[in-house]
Amino acid sequence: MKFKKIFSKKNCLLAIIIFTCIYLYFFLNQIINNLPDVRKIKNIQLRSPVKIFYNNQKLSIQFNIHEYHPITIKNFPKKLIQTFLIVEDSNFYIHHGFDLKGIIRAISNMIISGHISQGASTITQQLARNFFLSSEKNIIRKIKEILLAIKIENFFSKKEILELYLNKICLGENCYGVSEAAKKYFNKTLNQLTLSETAILAGLPKNPFIYNPIKSIKKTKKRRDIILKRMLYKNIISKKEYNIAKKTIILNNSHYKLIHIKDN
Template identity: 45%
Template sequence: MDFSKLDVYSNTVILDKNGQKIQELNSGQHREVVPLNELPEQLKMAFVVTEDKRFFEHKGVDSKGILRALFKNIESGSNAEGASTITQQLARNVYLSSEKTIERKTKEVVIAAEIERKYTKEQILEMYLNQIYFGSGAYGVQAASIEYFGKEAKDLNIAESALLAGLPKAPSKYSPRNNMELAKERRATVLSLMRKNNIITEAEEIEANSQEIKLPLKKTQKYSVNQSYIDYAIKETVSRYGITMKDLYRGGYKIYTNLDTSIQQAMNQAVENYRFVEDEPDQIVRGRDDIY
């Protein structure tokens, strides 16, 4: 197995001469990494009781869960129950497709067992929380927290934690941006599981269910006034260090530059206020000096 695929990276950022971020390279996946020890306990346990109640007991595959799911599927005559553990979900997200075949499920089980042999439960949970998709282009709890609540994951309360824990099952279906009522219903289900497993009290469950979900405005990606400098920095990084564009955009890098944003801003403003004469085939564009 190529265990390096389990490594989770933030998006690459480009910094100015003072170490301030001037651009984040977007690979199409809004992803930010957060260590497990910085996350609230109720957030972590919300995922465990919802997705894999015996996570800390099994070795990657939950035999009891499989038998329970099999019984329910036979009883209902469908394949509604999947019984995938958190480790199996991590294996599927990183290494496999989502097709429902016996071959894929077998590979999922084998890979999950290998992951369990190499990593601790805490490491697996951290990778899972930073890898899983939450809808609206957000990968990982940090990006999802910012997307749906406009705050960092370390600051999430019980109601917010429950809402996020309910999303991985069907991100598009339960996303509050797509269906607020279904999102609240799913949140209530997670809160009920948290109470039954003594993660929260009945009073906390009632209070969390009463909280309104206020979505922050979606941010749009704007063309940077420093784009020409950024493009040059990217080109030089790829050339100098032999990094492919794909790997660069995959994330995890910090590109330090000598850009002085105050000087750049002044130059941009000067050019913006400057009038240029009409261009001609044999003439380089030049500015007029009679405007000052």
């Protein structure tokens, strides 16, 4: 009788729960102890210097293809910041590194679709993923991404995180940061960008290799129009501004020559 009581369903379930909690504790503890120092993100070099050797021995020339000049958050246009936030992380100033609702939504989509999507990552998680993790999609990497995001939030203020993101996010065509992307795609400074161009840049993080105007005007326009509609919905722009921006023809600065491209 005592033997049956010890191995009752209730006790077995309790034992499984305790064992699972212990396992998760050691599992997460091991991951946390092996996480990189997130404070190094400020000093991460976006491009390595180009080195040219003579006879594979003597260094002949060394130079950087692009000189990196970070921009302070106060020098980013207000509309550009607002647009990136509503597109990439509308709860940026509320969460502590990860968005629980977004994760639950992503899990639901994964169950329905049967595969892991790239969604549900906050701006902080994107920083963690882009600079410390591989592009492989699995549960372990997602856990590391969330833990790194929490560490980043502990070490940096929201203003610093947003500034790092806007300066260092990959936006395709070997562009890092919004300012560099504005020069690459439109040959403009940030303050010269139109609403249409601002929407295009804000749409790039989803997939900078598909939605950039050098690769595909048609896909870029489709993505831009979605962003403009969201800007209107969030009262960042007026109905008049929306209509004008939506009708704006996309200009593409390819190979440093401004080309007028009509959408077919």
